[in-house]
Amino acid sequence: MSNKNDFRNSLKEMTEVDLKARIEEDELRIKKLKFAHAVSPLENPMSIRDVRKDLARLKTELKSKQSGSKS
DSSP: OHHHHHHHHHHHHOOHHHHHHHHHHHHHHHHHHHHHHHHSOOSOTHHHHHHHHHHHHHHHHHHHHHHHHHO
């Protein structure tokens, strides 16, 4: 549980450039996981969902930083 809180706290400290880079990495990681799962089942298919949720958190934080900087 504290791992999620650590991740959320680290998002607050990241810059927009860092967030964009991390978003690109996670999108690529999701594609690789989906492909690997299609070829042969993953040991833990829930990892795809975890990465998707992290990606959504990253995008949300990026949007909030972008809207905050425009004001």
